[in-house]
Amino acid sequence: MPSTKNIISMSAIQTGKILIVDDDVDVLRAARLLLKRHFAVVEFEKNPQKIPYLVTNFDFDVILLDMNFTRDLSSGKEGFEWLDKILDIKPDASVVLFTAYGDVEMAVRAIKAGAVDFVLKPWENEKLLATLQKAVENRQNKQSATPTLSNKPVTNNENPMIGDSPAMKELMDTVARVAATDANILILGENGTGKDLLARHIHQLSHRAEKPFVSVDLGALSETLFESELFGHVKGAFTDAREDRSGRFEEANGGTIFLDEIGNISLPFQAKLLTVLQNRSVTRVGSNKPVPLDVRLICATNRNIGQMAAQYLFRQDLLYRINTIELHLPPLRERKEDIVMLAEYFLGIYRKKYNRPVAFLHETLITQLEQYEWPGNVRELQHAIERAVILSQGKTLMPKDVFVKTASSNDSALDTGFNLEEMERNMINQALKKHNGNITEAAKELGLSRAALYRRLEKYNI
Numbered sequence: 001m002p003s004t005k006n007i008i009s010m011s012a013i014q015t016g017k018i019l020i021v022d023d024d025v026d027v028l029r030a031a032r033l034l035l036k037r038h039f040a041v042v043e044f045e046k047n048p049q050k051i052p053y054l055v056t057n058f059d060f061d062v063i064l065l066d067m068n069f070t071r072d073l074s075s076g077k078e079g080f081e082w083l084d085k086i087l088d089i090k091p092d093a094s095v096v097l098f099t100a101y102g103d104v105e106m107a108v109r110a111i112k113a114g115a116v117d118f119v120l121k122p123w124e125n126e127k128l129l130a131t132l133q134k135a136v137e138n139r140q141n142k143q144s145a146t147p148t149l150s151n152k153p154v155t156n157n158e159n160p161m162i163g164d165s166p167a168m169k170e171l172m173d174t175v176a177r178v179a180a181t182d183a184n185i186l187i188l189g190e191n192g193t194g195k196d197l198l199a200r201h202i203h204q205l206s207h208r209a210e211k212p213f214v215s216v217d218l219g220a221l222s223e224t225l226f227e228s229e230l231f232g233h234v235k236g237a238f239t240d241a242r243e244d245r246s247g248r249f250e251e252a253n254g255g256t257i258f259l260d261e262i263g264n265i266s267l268p269f270q271a272k273l274l275t276v277l278q279n280r281s282v283t284r285v286g287s288n289k290p291v292p293l294d295v296r297l298i299c300a301t302n303r304n305i306g307q308m309a310a311q312y313l314f315r316q317d318l319l320y321r322i323n324t325i326e327l328h329l330p331p332l333r334e335r336k337e338d339i340v341m342l343a344e345y346f347l348g349i350y351r352k353k354y355n356r357p358v359a360f361l362h363e364t365l366i367t368q369l370e371q372y373e374w375p376g377n378v379r380e381l382q383h384a385i386e387r388a389v390i391l392s393q394g395k396t397l398m399p400k401d402v403f404v405k406t407a408s409s410n411d412s413a414l415d416t417g418f419n420l421e422e423m424e425r426n427m428i429n430q431a432l433k434k435h436n437g438n439i440t441e442a443a444k445e446l447g448l449s450r451a452a453l454y455r456r457l458e459k460y461n462i
Contacts, residue, residue: 016136017041017059021048021082022066025242027121031064034125035132046243048082053251055089057212061136064119067099067110080113084455087114091452094139096131098123112454161194161201162345163338167330178325179205184277186262186322187300189329192377195300196260198329203256208296211255216248219261226269231276233285249282249293256296262322263301263308267315274318297322332374332381339369339381346382347397350389354427355447358392365399372403390427425460428453432462 016039020031028044036042045054048069055063063086067079079097086093097110100121110118116138117131161172178185179202187195196215203213221229228238232247249257265273276282277297281290299322308314332339343361351358361369374380388401427446435441443453456462 016132017061018043018064018132018136019054019058019060019062020044020064021051022046022064023048023069024066027066031128034128038129039132039136048078051082051086052089053214055086055093057214061094061139062116062132063093063095064132065095065097067097080109080458083110083113083115084459087451087455092139094135096135109458112451113458114451114455161197162342163335164341165330165335165337167335168338171327171329174325174327175202176205178202180207182206182296183324184297184322185299185325185327186305187298187327187329188305189300189302190331190377191302192379193329193331194378195302195329196258198327199256199258199260199298199300202298203258203296206256206296208255212252213256213258214248214252215258215260217260219264223266223269226265227272227285230273231282231284234287236286238285244284247282247284249276249295250291252295254294256298259297259299261301262299263303263305263314267313270315270318274315274321277318277321299323332377336370339374340366342378342381343369343385346385347389350386353447354390355445356389356392357395358389358397360396362396362398365397365402368399368403390424424456425462428456428460428462 018035018039018041020028020035020042022028022031022044023046025046028046032042032044043054043058043060045051054060065079065082065086069078079099083095083097086095095115096117096119097115098119098121116135119128119131161168163169163172175198185199185202187198189195199215200213203209216230218226227233228245228247230247230249232245232250234244235242276293279290280294281292283290305314305319309316309319332342340361343366347358347361350356369381376383384402385397388397392401428442431442431445432438435445439450439453443450446453448456
């Protein structure tokens with residue numbers, strides 16, 4: 001049998017970047033000890049909830065993904081769900097699934113769902129190394145074939161900052177002046193206006209663009225997880241702290257951290273956050289050793305934070321720290337000149353995504369779009385256009401495609417009661433029925449790759 005030393009090529013040794021995701025600490029340790037001798041970078045992660053952040057902010061040649069986490073033990077359902085999320089974020093990601101409860105049928109399902117390979121636990125070292133080497137080399141070959149794409153920074157082009165209205169021009173002029181600095185920025189705006197997109201746009205214009213952009217929804221953090229999630233912890237700090245863990249601030253070191261919904265945190269945690277910002281360092285839970293920080297801070301809220309400070313619901317000294325520059329993102333009703341531009345942009349995105357012939361907005365629809373108040377702002381407009389494109393039959397979107405008559409009124413109102421997942425399921429069923437179950441033809445009809453269609457078949461249990 002050949003030695004493992006001869007299995008790995010020099011190119012893989014020098015450049016291969018591997019991410020291992022498994023909730024079993026012993027498995028992580030064993031895999032890392034084996035792989036770090038053969039690949040340039042080997043990272044491991046126990047918490048699958050961090051997969052979206054890792055996939056978005058870092059470029060791994062291969063992701064070695066366990067199929068069973070804490071929710072169940074042997075079905076593999078979670079593995080397929082995380083595979084689907086990874087490929088939605090980065091369609092060219094190379095994912096190898098591994099589990100102790102596999103069989104031939106599961107392996108076939110994994111390949112159909114978009115995985116590049118499948119490895120059983122306990123693994124044979126030679127087989128695991130050979131599988132990862134092949135996956136690394138295949139991905140590097142693909143990247144070398146498209147060099148203009150491989151080095152681009154990660155951006156979110158799904159919903160960019162679009163607008164020619166005076167309000168948006170003034171805002172973007174200010175952004176252009178402050179993005180290159182390290183000044184702390186506070187973004188104010190209603191839900192759905194795109195505060196997270198503006199934060200990412202500022203990061204991409206800054207000198208930190210090649211460094212991590214870490215987004216944290218503070219409103220979604222429970223008080224028990226607040227300190228550990230933001231500041232990290234050391235092994236033994238609390239019951240489930242089985243290893244040292246860096247927090248979001250450390251993950252953003254050198255780059256930008258975006259704290260969304262900052263107006264939602266309690267006064268005690270405001271004080272802890274203020275200490276970190278004043279000292280430019282973070283101390284992990286259970287430790288007394290500060291870690292120096294070099295981060296650009298961007299915060300956002302949809303609340304009247306000035307009024308909160310006046311009512312002693314938000315610390316005035318923390319507000320002074322985070323709002324060196326204050327940006328107001330206007331609601332869509334105050335930038336009506338941008339509505340049609342945004343609608344046409346989303347129309348182009350979704351006609352391509354769903355392979356629909358629709359390409360124009362009817363003049364009557366344009367008038368109604370501009371007259372509607374859009375309480376959900378850009379996000380509401382985006383979802384409305386996506387729904388209309390999915391249901392459209394012709395080449396021109398009409399008012400009836402976007403607006404409906406309510407049962408209690410003759411007035412037109414935006415139909416916000418749609419379920420995109422249910423519509424997608426129905427579209428897939430219709431395409432399969434039309435082509436008598438032929439996956440290739442159904443995928444072509446839907447404008448999807450075979451792998452993407454297989455992922456959706458697994459997702460909807462079709």
